[in-house]
Amino acid sequence: MQGHFITLEGGEGSGKTTVLDIVYNELSALGYSVLTTREPGGIPIAEKIRDIILDPINIQMEKKTEALLYAAARHQHLIEVISPALQRGKIVLCDRFIDSSLVYQGYARGIGMDEIMEINRFAISDVFPDLTLLFDIEPELGLARIEKNKHREKNRLDLEEINFHKKVYEGYQLLLNQDPKRIKQIDANKTINEVAQEAIEKILIKLNN
Numbered sequence: 436m437q438g439h440f441i442t443l444e445g446g447e448g449s450g451k452t453t454v455l456d457i458v459y460n461e462l463s464a465l466g467y468s469v470l471t472t473r474e475p476g477g478i479p480i481a482e483k484i485r486d487i488i489l490d491p492i493n494i495q496m497e498k499k500t501e502a503l504l505y506a507a508a509r510h511q512h513l514i515e516v517i518s519p520a521l522q523r524g525k526i527v528l529c530d531r532f533i534d535s536s537l538v539y540q541g542y543a544r545g546i547g548m549d550e551i552m553e554i555n556r557f558a559i560s561d562v563f564p565d566l567t568l569l570f571d572i573e574p575e576l577g578l579a580r581i582e583k584n585k586h587r588e589k590n591r592l593d594l595e596e597i598n599f600h601k602k603v604y605e606g607y608q609l610l611l612n613q614d615p616k617r618i619k620q621i622d623a624n625k626t627i628n629e630v631a632q633e634a635i636e637k638i639l640i641k642l643n644n
Contacts, residue, residue: 438468438521440562441638442532445570446603447593448577449623450630452530454570457631458638459528467642470520473530474508478515481508489590496591502540502551509533510558518562526642532564534610534618539592542606543599564617566641568634569607572623574600 443451455471462469475485487493488504509532520527533555541551578600581593611618619637623630 438523438525438527439566439642440517440521440527440529440564441641442529442534442564442567443570443634444531444534444538444567444607444618445621445623446572446574446577446600446607448580449570449572450580450627451568451570451623453627454631454634455528455530457627458634461631461635462526462528462638467526468524469526469528470516471528471530472512472516474512474532474535475505476508477512477529480515481512484508489592491589491591491594493591498540498544498546501544502536502546502554505536505540506554506558509536509555513559513562521562529564532567533559534564534567534607537610538603538606542609543602548606548609566638567614567618568621568637569611569618570621570623570630571607574604576624 443455445451452473459469459471474481475488476482484504484507488496488501488508517527517529533552536551536555537548540546541548574597578593578597581589611620621630621633621637625633
């Protein structure tokens with residue numbers, strides 16, 4: 436039995452990571468077998484790569500190096516966690532996947548979305564999300580949330596200039612327009628519970644079709 440691969444995407448401070456836990460609890464209560472994970476990370480090797488990528492001290496990291504590190508972490512994560520879980524019939528909820536690379540490195544860093552896709556085709560083969568929830572919030576508001584959250588440690592991406600985050604937002608809108616069947620927009624300006632309920636509704640529609 437093949438499972439369902441569902442990813443959560445959005446700019447910094449969009450709330451997707453917080454919503455992920457709520458969605459997991461709700462779906463589990465409904466009787467679904469659910470696994471949550473994140474990118475970059477999810478396994479020891481990928482978590483170590485995550486530390487390198489997001490460490491603010493690594494400001495000298497070249498953009499193609501960054502893209503390749505994300506792809507390497509993604510491949511290891513895929514073969515260790517995501518693919519085996521899908522083969523067991525689980526619903527896999529993943530905080531970020533390939534769309535983040537397309538937007539952050541491909542569009543915002545200026546490498547090119549097609550170029551990033553080629554790198555990641557090697558990393559993920561034909562594994563692609565069945566559904567992607569895009570948590571939509573203006574970058575200024577998302578970054579303001581981060582500033583207010585004293586428990587969240589700022590990473591290298593948080594420290595980018597506002598123009599970078601605006602590019603990230605534009606990149607996600609491009610993907611949404613290109614693939615509206617897979618990518619579903621979530622209004623992340625609402626309260627966390629409202630956002631979570633909208634996410635759950637969209638997931639259940641996908642699961643029941």
